[in-house]
Amino acid sequence: MEINEIYNKLKSVFGDGIGELKTDLPVRPFFFADASKIDAVALFLRDEVSLQFDNLSCLSGVDYNKDNLAVVYHLCSYALGHQLVVKCLVPKSDPKIKSVSDVWAAAEWHEREAFDLVGMIFEGHPDLRRILLPDDWEGHPLRKDYKVPEFYNGMKVPY
């Protein structure tokens, strides 16, 4: 299915929950979805017969700009062979977004990683803990304003 058809289908179901389709940037078109509705959008994308996005290829947390974080979903369909990019903006002041881990099991660890490194809260996630860094680590390293700590557990961190 072409990106325009997929987009129109989503737009007709979710209305304002789906932002406009951006095609001006190079490489692949994408659109923004509402962070509070992303679980419903995800479920629709997976279960709708003409879409069948059965595989979440990648989920990335991004420090998007001064005020917002973003979660980027790269989807693909093994059954139908098409791909899609969906983004969600999350304000830094209240970084909450619905989890999609019950739609795609692949999201579970990816969301934990995004929480660990970028610091958004995935609501409805079964086990939202740090995954890569130790549990007592402070801060989220992939934020642009992250400061490396001087010491961790008595070990000097900078060179």
Place this chain on the structure above:
Amino acid sequence: MGILNKLDNSVEQFESGNIIITSMDKLLNWSRLSSMWQMFFGLACCAIEMMATSASHYDLDRFGIIPRPSPRHVDIILISGTVTLKMATRIKRLYDEMPAPKYILSMGSCANCGGPYWEHGYHVLKGIDRVIPVDVYVPGCPPRPEALLEGLIKLQEKIRNQSLAKHTA
């Protein structure tokens, strides 16, 4: 006899042939350096080169170096790769579990000083010597098996010069 050749100038042999005399230091050092059991323990990229070194092509066995899975069995530990802050406390613990005398060979730039991760590696320990003492450093990213062998021979030399009378760190 292989043993006598190895010990040659420090050994005195009686004519009847069954008894040899040597110093305690020489005997202990010789036995230590020719059976340096190594911990079955790999960290990162260097571990693959360590495995390649212990496989048939380079063959660590001929130095008497055999990997053992438990820290209680081993004499040397090869720190083969990047040590992260999360791992550093575990390595310290493994080191404490090893029986003395114990030796540490730091393999590769990451274990020596942080390697390519020295500047922005917020979660990388910049050198294993910040946590445990190191006997031999092998530079390289990753060191070739030849370099690792050279490092192990250097460690053997170090052990050969030890003495019970002198205190060494």
Place this chain on the structure above:
Amino acid sequence: MSELKTEQLSINMGPQHPSTHGVLRLVLTLDGEIVTEVKPVLGYLHRCFEKHCESMTYPQVIPYTDRMDYLNSMNNELAYVLAAEKLLGIQVPERVEYIRVIMSELQRIASHLVAIGTYGNDAGAFTPFLYCFMDREKILELFDIVCGARLLYNYIWVGGLSHDITPEFVTKTKEFMKYFRPRIKQLNNLLSYNKIFIERTAGIGILPQDVAINAGVSGPTLRGSGVKYDLRKDDKYSIYDRFDFDVCVGTGERGVVGDSWNRYIVRAYEMEQSLRIIEQAIDNIPEGDVQSAVPKRVKPVVGESYVRTESPKGELAYYIISDGSLNPYRIKARSPSFCNLSVINQISRGHMIADVVMILGSFDIVLGCIDR
């Protein structure tokens, strides 16, 4: 006896354990000898790859991608470079494309050899490990000839290659292929169809297709479950569409489709297919300059790219966001081992501890790739 109290036991496997293939820690909950839950604890090799990328220029990132999945450096470089080239809109010369394919297929064989060798080792068969490393050494020699490094190459550059191949490389590669074909057969006789090995792996850790796809499992692990999906065929990156090769899947020849043995045997079959690709490519390398398309300054426009490639472990993808400066704004590596490992809890429940070792080995994980 019914009033005997039993308790669940929780034990640690790792971070130092000979069969966790690195510094992975598994927290096993046991009911006697039966595993009731496996909780992987990651991050013991988290080397901050993604943070490094933000401070490096685009070509400087390549050595760090090498160190991510260190058994498989060429494919890592290729995936990253393809993503960067897509962002820049560079068309690389034909010669470069051919050499890249040859290198990444050689690397695939080397990576599978390590996977098979260490898997045999996990099962208690030490000899295949020595055989595999002996053959792998020959591939490393080939890489050594062409770029001077054994493990981490920095060979594939944005727009080209660091060195051109030599005639010596071509003849040595042909010699290697002639030598290696019978060795695969030998390896199969030695390990794959060994009765003890089959007993250890067949029927262990069965991964159903739908679970695999939903959990993002990819590569030989997915194909072991019988899903015929290979990005070399399905996404057609680089010039893979020009070569004739088969996508190998687990057929349940021994055991059940989706078990550890079928995941394993896909790798043994794939080495054969990689040889086929190299055979087709090595005689058709066109003439040309491998550095003619290398840009002096890599400064892409604002935008983003996501390229998926088939690494020996599975679907390896790089997501690059550019803000138009010399450094990438954000790079996310989608690592295959990370997703593959996430199903371990689901498929090892109900098995013995020794089986967890076999299941873990059949994923062929690399911790550098999982923790980045």
